[in-house]
Amino acid sequence: MDGLLTTQGLTDYQSALRTLGTSSTTDQETNSVASGNSFSNYLTDAVDQLNQKTATMDQDTVNLITGDESDLGNVMIRMTEAQLALQTAVQVRNKCLEAYNDVKNMQF
Amino acid sequence: MGIFNGLTINASGLALERLKLDTISANIANVNTNQTTETEAYQKKSVQFSENLKNSQNGLSSESAGVKVTGIDTDDSVKLAYDPTNEAADENGYVAQSNVDMADEMVQMIQTVRTYEANVSASEMNKTILKKALEISKG
Numbered sequence: 320m321d322g323l324l325t326t327q328g329l330t331d332y333q334s335a336l337r338t339l340g341t342s343s344t345t346d347q348e349t350n351s352v353a354s355g356n357s358f359s360n361y362l363t364d365a366v367d368q369l370n371q372k373t374a375t376m377d378q379d380t381v382n383l384i385t386g387d388e389s390d391l392g393n394v395m396i397r398m399t400e401a402q403l404a405l406q407t408a409v410q411v412r413n414k415c416l417e418a419y420n421d422v423k424n425m426q427f
Numbered sequence: 428m429g430i431f432n433g434l435t436i437n438a439s440g441l442a443l444e445r446l447k448l449d450t451i452s453a454n455i456a457n458v459n460t461n462q463t464t465e466t467e468a469y470q471k472k473s474v475q476f477s478e479n480l481k482n483s484q485n486g487l488s489s490e491s492a493g494v495k496v497t498g499i500d501t502d503d504s505v506k507l508a509y510d511p512t513n514e515a516a517d518e519n520g521y522v523a524q525s526n527v528d529m530a531d532e533m534v535q536m537i538q539t540v541r542t543y544e545a546n547v548s549a550s551e552m553n554k555t556i557l558k559k560a561l562e563i564s565k566g
Contacts, residue, residue: 392438399550403431403554403557
């Protein structure tokens with residue numbers, strides 16, 4: 320009796336989940352299709368931001384030498400940001416390559 | 428601001444301490460700038476600052492974005508010295524002196540440098556945290 324009740328509850332839960340799941344996945348699919356947010360888009364955005372940080376750092380170095388920028392602390396902080404952004408990019412690249420290699424070396 | 432929040436907060440602290448040290452330098456440089464016939468005596472400057480609060484999207488909670496300078500105050504207390512032979516002296520023989528106290532400025536200077544060091548240490552730690560996060564599941 321008890322077991323029967325539990326399975327009934329589980330089935331209800333499953334069907335509820337299914338309706339929820341279908342609605343959310345269709346939403347997500349239409350969303351991603353509409354805005355075109357694929358993995359490569361995210362990657363391009365991230366690389367763009369990284370590029371911007373590096374360019375800022377470059378400009379800061381020039382400004383510091385020419386005397387336009389006098390706050391060494393700020394420049395160092397921005398350099399650190401650029402450095403960490405680059406290191407993060409390298410880590411992401413490592414992970415991507417790792418995943419690619421895992422798929423490539425898959426045995427059938 | 429994202430993941431570099433901590434770094435930018437400390438950057439504002441570093442900028443403030445630098446401005447404070449510049450002000451202290453000006454005070455010390457003018458410790459003997461007394462009244463002359465053409466110019467007034469030097470008046471001690473100090474930096475005023477407050478927390479830089481940044482309102483978040485919902486407008487209810489505000490998070491700190493570090494510190495911001497609100498202005499530079501001038502101490503307008505007058506320090507007179509009796510010097511009747513000075514050509515800048517008033518009818519009673521008093522000349523206005525620079526109101527900078529060297530000992531005060533030295534203490535301020537040490538405090539400023541220590542605070543700057545603390546900010547540097549904090550930003551180093553922020554960097555260490557981010558670097559450590561990059562090491563997660565490495566290899």
